[in-house]
Amino acid sequence: MAKAMTSTGEAAATLERYGLTDDQLRAIFRNMLLQRQLDNRGFQLNRQGKIPFALGSEGHEAIQAGAAMAFKRGHDILAPYYRDLGLAVGIGFTPLEVLLSLFARAADHNGGRQFPNHYSSRKIGMMSFSSILAAQIPHAVGAAYAIALRKETGRAVLVTFGDGTTSEGEWHESLNFAAVHKLPIVFLCENNQWAISTPLHQQMGQPHVYKRAEGYGLPGESFNGFDPLATYDAVRRAMERARSGSGPSLIEGTCYRFLSHSTDDDDRTYRTREEVEKQRAMDPVPRFEKILIENSILVAQDADALKKDVLRETNEATDAAEAMPFPEAKDLYTNLYEGAWEPWQ
Ligand SMILES: Cc1ncc(C[n+]2csc(CCOP(=O)(O)OP(=O)(O)O)c2C)c(N)n1
Numbered sequence: 001m002a003k004a005m006t007s008t009g010e011a012a013a014t015l016e017r018y019g020l021t022d023d024q025l026r027a028i029f030r031n032m033l034l035q036r037q038l039d040n041r042g043f044q045l046n047r048q049g050k051i052p053f054a055l056g057s058e059g060h061e062a063i064q065a066g067a068a069m070a071f072k073r074g075h076d077i078l079a080p081y082y083r084d085l086g087l088a089v090g091i092g093f094t095p096l097e098v099l100l101s102l103f104a105r106a107a108d109h110n111g112g113r114q115f116p117n118h119y120s121s122r123k124i125g126m127m128s129f130s131s132i133l134a135a136q137i138p139h140a141v142g143a144a145y146a147i148a149l150r151k152e153t154g155r156a157v158l159v160t161f162g163d164g165t166t167s168e169g170e171w172h173e174s175l176n177f178a179a180v181h182k183l184p185i186v187f188l189c190e191n192n193q194w195a196i197s198t199p200l201h202q203q204m205g206q207p208h209v210y211k212r213a214e215g216y217g218l219p220g221e222s223f224n225g226f227d228p229l230a231t232y233d234a235v236r237r238a239m240e241r242a243r244s245g246s247g248p249s250l251i252e253g254t255c256y257r258f259l260s261h262s263t264d265d266d267d268r269t270y271r272t273r274e275e276v277e278k279q280r281a282m283d284p285v286p287r288f289e290k291i292l293i294e295n296s297i298l299v300a301q302d303a304d305a306l307k308k309d310v311l312r313e314t315n316e317a318t319d320a321a322e323a324m325p326f327p328e329a330k331d332l333y334t335n336l337y338e339g340a341w342e343p344w345q
């Protein structure tokens, strides 16, 4: 294969694309752009006083778009956590569904009554989850246990969590149980080096989460979470292992949280701008765009057209969701009690 030229005229190293087609590579890039646009929209709407809360996932685009490409829709199950906007969108959750969640409208999957950014969709195989850190992990292990009990093949569970979450007891119990029963599950840690205001070194003595795998008798592996293709490769191999009945894995991608934890905190109070700027210089979105252009998979005009298209899609979803009604007060107990029973009566 001929080597592509970089913008500086040097020969670019041949891209290791792990069998992905040009269309798939462009789809990964589009997903990264869409995640960032939707992510920013949440912060903008909050600052405009239109929504009470949003979480940022900037810096997680590569890890999530790469993982989404390794997920088999219609077969696999995703048990995500609150920062997985790009994973949700990457497996088929629509921008309108994201905005309905942020605006808490009645047409939202959870009837507008779940916390923003807590998506779920039976249709695409995405489990509902709670804000309690690590609570999704035993649920995910339960889903994997069900797959094993039913002797289903060709499907597996992908469960995600942050670095801070690995300090929770459920995390350890889940890994041990999954290892003992050789369950079809992949534990994916999105290590962004912070847990709100707690830096990694105050969270754990061993900064590499994947190294704990050995203690449970699992394979463990780390990869560059700013690289969507390295992520795709690691997640695909671990999911294939799980789908084929060879058991669970613990994999860890290192990335960084560029924004505050959420619209409710100000990261200037607990970390330096120098640290954030140093990580920003490795921003995975422009980095991947450059790689695609240098390898003639994308031309600059197409990249601009993609960005415009993603902005248009986000604007349309915003307007459509905002125009929809809130849930009605009479529906407060629907799906909570049988027959919408009012417990005080
Ligand atoms: C059991 C529990 N303890 C504390 C919290 C408050 N809390 C919410 S997010 C968070 C940080 C989690 O950090 P990490 O797991 O690294 O994920 P990240 O937000 O960095 O993606 C904390 C402490 C919670 N939701 N649940």
Ligand SMILES: [Mg+2]
Residues within 6 Å of the ligand: 162, 163, 164, 190, 191, 192, 193, 194, 195, 196
């Ligand atoms: Mg974290």
